[in-house]
Amino acid sequence: MVVGILGAVPRARAEDEQESPYRWKPKVTSVTVFKNGLGFFLRQGKVALRDGWCVSEAVPPAAFGTLAVYSHAKDETVDIVSTGPGEVVAFDGVDAPQDAASKRARLESCKFLKLQLTYRELGADRSSVGQLVSVGPEYVVLQADTNSFAVPLEGIRKLQVLEKPLRVHVSSDGAKVPGETTLGMAYLRKGVTWIPEYTLTLRDEDTAELTLRGTLVNEAEDIVHGDVNFVVGVPHFLHTDLLAPLAVGQVIRTIGAAVAPREVMTQIMNRAAVATDVRAEPPGVVDKPVPAGGRDLKEATGNLPQWDGAGASDFTVYTRKDLTLRLGEKAVVTLFVKRIKYGHVYRWSPPNDIEHLLVLHNDTDTPWTTGPCLTTSEGNALSEDLLKYVPKGGKGEVPVTTAINLAHDQSEAEVERKLKAHQPSGDFFLDLVTLDGELILRNFGKKPSEVIVDLRVQGKPLSASDGAKIVLDTANLKLAERTATVKWNITVKSSESKTLTYRYERYVPSR
Numbered sequence: 001m002v003v004g005i006l007g008a009v010p011r012a013r014a015e016d017e018q019e020s021p022y023r024w025k026p027k028v029t030s031v032t033v034f035k036n037g038l039g040f041f042l043r044q045g046k047v048a049l050r051d052g053w054c055v056s057e058a059v060p061p062a063a064f065g066t067l068a069v070y071s072h073a074k075d076e077t078v079d080i081v082s083t084g085p086g087e088v089v090a091f092d093g094v095d096a097p098q099d100a101a102s103k104r105a106r107l108e109s110c111k112f113l114k115l116q117l118t119y120r121e122l123g124a125d126r127s128s129v130g131q132l133v134s135v136g137p138e139y140v141v142l143q144a145d146t147n148s149f150a151v152p153l154e155g156i157r158k159l160q161v162l163e164k165p166l167r168v169h170v171s172s173d174g175a176k177v178p179g180e181t182t183l184g185m186a187y188l189r190k191g192v193t194w195i196p197e198y199t200l201t202l203r204d205e206d207t208a209e210l211t212l213r214g215t216l217v218n219e220a221e222d223i224v225h226g227d228v229n230f231v232v233g234v235p236h237f238l239h240t241d242l243l244a245p246l247a248v249g250q251v252i253r254t255i256g257a258a259v260a261p262r263e264v265m266t267q268i269m270n271r272a273a274v275a276t277d278v279r280a281e282p283p284g285v286v287d288k289p290v291p292a293g294g295r296d297l298k299e300a301t302g303n304l305p306q307w308d309g310a311g312a313s314d315f316t317v318y319t320r321k322d323l324t325l326r327l328g329e330k331a332v333v334t335l336f337v338k339r340i341k342y343g344h345v346y347r348w349s350p351p352n353d354i355e356h357l358l359v360l361h362n363d364t365d366t367p368w369t370t371g372p373c374l375t376t377s378e379g380n381a382l383s384e385d386l387l388k389y390v391p392k393g394g395k396g397e398v399p400v401t402t403a404i405n406l407a408h409d410q411s412e413a414e415v416e417r418k419l420k421a422h423q424p425s426g427d428f429f430l431d432l433v434t435l436d437g438e439l440i441l442r443n444f445g446k447k448p449s450e451v452i453v454d455l456r457v458q459g460k461p462l463s464a465s466d467g468a469k470i471v472l473d474t475a476n477l478k479l480a481e482r483t484a485t486v487k488w489n490i491t492v493k494s495s496e497s498k499t500l501t502y503r504y505e506r507y508v509p510s511r
Contacts, residue, residue, distance in 0.1 A: 018111075018112045019112055020109075020110065020111055020112040020113050021047070021048035022047065022048050022049070022050050022053070022054045022055060022109055022110075022113075023047070023054070023055060023056070023057070023112075023113065024045055024047035024054045024055065024056040024166075024168065024183060025045055025047075025056070025057065026043035026044055026045035026056070026183065026184070026185050027043060027044065027045055027224065027226075028041060028042070028043055028221070028222070028223050028224065028226045029042050029043060029044045029226055029227065030042040030226060030227045030228075030229065031192065031223055031226055031227070031228050031229070032228075032229040032231055032317070033192050033193060033194045033216065033228060033229065033230055033231065034193070034231050035193060035194060035195070035196075035231075035369075036193070037190055037191070037192070037193045038188055038189070038190060038192075038193075039188065039189055039190075039191065039192035039193075039220055040186070040187075040188050041060065041185075041186070041187055041188075041189060041220075041221075042184065042185070042186055043184065043185040043186075044072070044182065044183070044184045044185075045182070045183065046180065046181070046182050046183075047180070047181065047182075047183060048179060048180050049170055049177065049178055049179060049180065049181060050109045051177065052169050052170050052171060052177045052178075053087075053167060053168070053169050053170075054167075054168050054170075054183075055087060055113070055161060055166065055167055055168075056166040056167075056168065057166070059083050059166050060185070060187050060189060060221075061189055061190075062187040062188055062189050067081075067185060067186070067187035068185070068186045068187065068272040068273070069081045069168055069183060069184070069185050069272060069273055070183070070184050070185075070186070070272035070273075071170055071181055071182070071183055071184075072181070072182040072183070072184055073178070073181055073182070075172055075173040075174060076170050076171070076172050076173070076178060076181055077170070077171050077172075077173075078168060078169070078170055078183065078272055078273040079169055079170070079171045079273055080167075080168070080169035080273060081166070081167070081168055081169075081273040082166075082167045083166055083167075087160065087161040087167055088158065088159070088160045088161075089106060089158065089159050089160075090157070090158045091103055091106075091156060091157055091158065091159075092157070100153055100154060103153055103156055104135055104137075104153065106159070107132065107135045107140055107153075107156075107159070108135050110132055110159065110161060111132050111133075111135065112131060112132065112133070113131070113132060113161055113162075114129070114130065114131050114132075114161070114162045115129070115130070115131075115132050115142065115159050115160065115161060115162060116128070116129045116159070116160045116162055117129075117140070117142065117151050117156055117158070117159050118156070118157050118158040118159070118160075119151055119152070119155040119156050119157055120155050120157055121155060125157070128142055128144075128149050128151055129142070129144060129162070130142030130143050130144035130147075130148075130149060131143045131144070133148070135153075136153075137153075138152060138153055138154070139151060139152055139153060140153060140156070168183065168273075170183070186272075189220055190220070191218075191219045191220030191221075192216075192217065192218050192219065192220040193216075193217050194214040194215060194216045194217070194230050195214065195215040195217070195371070196212060196213070196214055196215075196230075196335075196369050196370070196371030197212075197213050197214075197215065197371050197372050197373075197374075198210060198211065198212055198213075198368075198371055198372065198373035198374070198387050199211045199213070199373070199374050199376065200358070200360070200373055200374070200375045200376070200387075200398065201375075201376050201377070202342070202375070202376070202377040202378075202382075203339075206341055206342060206343065207339060207340070207341060207342070208339075208340055208341075208342045208358075208360070209337060209338070209339055209340075210337070210338045210339075210340050210360070210368075211334065211336070211337045211338075212318075212334075212335045212336050212368070212369075212371075213332050213333060213334050213335060214230045214318070214332070214333050214335050215330060215331070215332050216228065216230075216325060216330065216331045216332075216333055217330050218325045218326070218327060218328070218329055218330070219327065219328065220327065221327055222325075222326045222327050223323065223324060223325045223326070224324050224326070225322050225323075225324055226322075226323060226324075227319060227320070227321050227322070227323070228319070228320045228323045228325075228333075229317045229318070229319050230317065230318040230319075230320070230333070230335060231316070231317055232316040232317070232318070232366075232367055232368075232369040316366050316367050316369075318335040318336065318366075320333050320335070336364075336366070338364045340360055340361060340362070340363065340364065341360075341361040341363065342358050342359060342360050342361065343358070343359045343361075343450075344356065344357070344358060344359065344449070344450065345357050345358075345359050345397065345450050345451075345452060346403050346406055346449055346450065346451045346452070347451075347452045347453075347454070348408060348439075348441075348451060348452070348453045348454070349453075349454045349455070349456070350408075350410045350439060350453070350455050351410055353402045353403070353408075354402065354403040354406050354408055354451070355399055355400075355401075355402060355403065356399075356400045356401050356402065356403045357397045357398060357399050357400060358375065358397065358398045358400055359395055359396075359397055360387070360390065360395065360396045360397070360398060361395055362390045362391065362392055362393060362394050362395065362396065363393070364392070365392065366392065367389065367390060367391045367392050367394075368387065368389065368390040368396065369389060370386065370387065370388050370389045371386070371387060372384060372385070372386055372387070373385060373386065373387035373398050375398060375400065382400055382401070383398070383399060383400045383401060385398055385399045405443065405444045405445035405449070406441060406442070406443055406444070406445070406449060406451070406492070407440075407441070407442040407444065408439070408440065408441055408442075409438075409439075409440040410437065410438070410439050410440075411437065411438050411440075412435050412436065412437040412438075413435065413436055413437075414433055414434070414435055415434050415435065415436050415503075416433070416434040417431055417432070417433050417434070418431060418432040418433075419431050419510060420510055421507070422479060422507060424479075424480075428509070429509075429510040430479065430480060430507040430508065430509060430510060431507065431508050431509070431510050431511075432505055432506075432507055433505065433506055433507075433508055434462070434503065434504075434505045435459075435503070435504055435505070435506070436501065436502070436503050437455075437457075437501065437502045437503070437504075438499055438500065438501055439453060439455065439499070439500040439501075439502075440497065440498070440499050440500075441490075441492050441497065441498045441499075441500075442492075442496070442497040442498075443492040443493060443494055443495065443496055443497075443498075444495070445494060446494055447494060448491050448492065448493045448494060449491070449492050450489075450490075450491050451488075451489075451490050451491070451492055452487070452488070452489050453486075453487065453488040453489075453490070453500065454485055454486075454487055455485065455486040455487075455488075455502065456483065456484075456485050457483065457484055457485075457486065457502075457504045457506075458482075458483055458506055459482055459483070459484070459504045459505055459506025459507075460472070460482050460484060460504060460505055460506070461484050461486050461502060461503070461504040462503045462504055462505060463502065463503045464486045464488075464500070464501070464502040464503075465500055465501045465502070466488055466490055466500055467488075468486050468487060468488045468500070468502065469486070469487045469488075470484060470485075470486055470487075471484060471485045471486075471487065472484045473485070479507045480507045480508075480509075482506070482507075484504070486502055488500055
């Protein structure tokens, strides 16, 4: 029979509650954050093993429905990872012995875990649920809310471990199964992202200070004293929501090779078991299902810009050690401050105004990811625009403003017309018109200005001055639809006027 003992075993305060040594509670040690809303999590923790087994609280909601569990010891291998509603032991002489000593030993290993015990009373099977707080010679005590129940040891027929759906088995290369080990867990999941932003401060005529900050948005799970890796470049994942369990090794190998230490990757790939994440609602009395996959990341980021493109083929990682960011929090983290060289360039696409841009020289040890950039000088904001991806050794451009020291003008004139030069159909004719054009630039600034001119013409360019480069648009080759671009790269000295000439022809309907 079951004896209810009201108040006999007071419920301990949360800080005084004891833990089972076989309960594995891995802590987040490292998170690699991509800009597409995926995070690569590494967890680690020590645990005692019973016959090589331990249990854990919940299966992480891995983005691909998979996870890898591995041992940190060189001679140990995680060979089984199973998921479900919890461990079940039947004391029937087949699954487990029926004698009191065997029952007591198995129950001792489940101490301080929530159990369901099935027992025989008055010819009927009954059950009780609660945390196992005591194992005595004749009775075991389960605590549930404010009540405690003493269940006779002899009548117990079956036990089920609740709330711990992940079971892990560790084997050893030696003859003896280890009694304690350190296990790791690696998985990808949704719910965490970062958004880069730059501040460019002009220090003198050719030197600037570039600061990269990352806004980290965590809608996944608590990160407490963990290392966070901010990754430049988004990996290619073909199946965002579904990946076969056999393929998870390649995914982890691809990401881990860029963000995890080599010894950790060796442990994951050589001593890991891969398990499918079971999301189904567990049956029976399991009243705490696996947690959901975090909050809505899109809702959390709001209208923050997200730059998924313009990334490198290889990963570049910025690491921030010992960072704490709990579920639902955001943080702005400074990732680097670099002194760089810069210059000026002017771009003109007639008939638009001339744009003034800063040319940033990336002579640093890392590429620059795409992100908004605020440019300041002497405490004043000059502009805010997008700095696109710049590889190491490359150059990037940041728009500043419309050029005010460079005057410009454009004129074109018809110099020749061949009437009815082409007849596309019976009564429809096209004239071939030749036009001459001029682009005039005058520099009112105190220094020479480098000007890049991109002139788009509706027709076929015949000639251009000052070493211009002519680029035909091969996608539009019909006579009446031909287009091309004439490109100049020139330097206009202070107080100098520069005239660029060009000639092109185009077909127009006859009048």
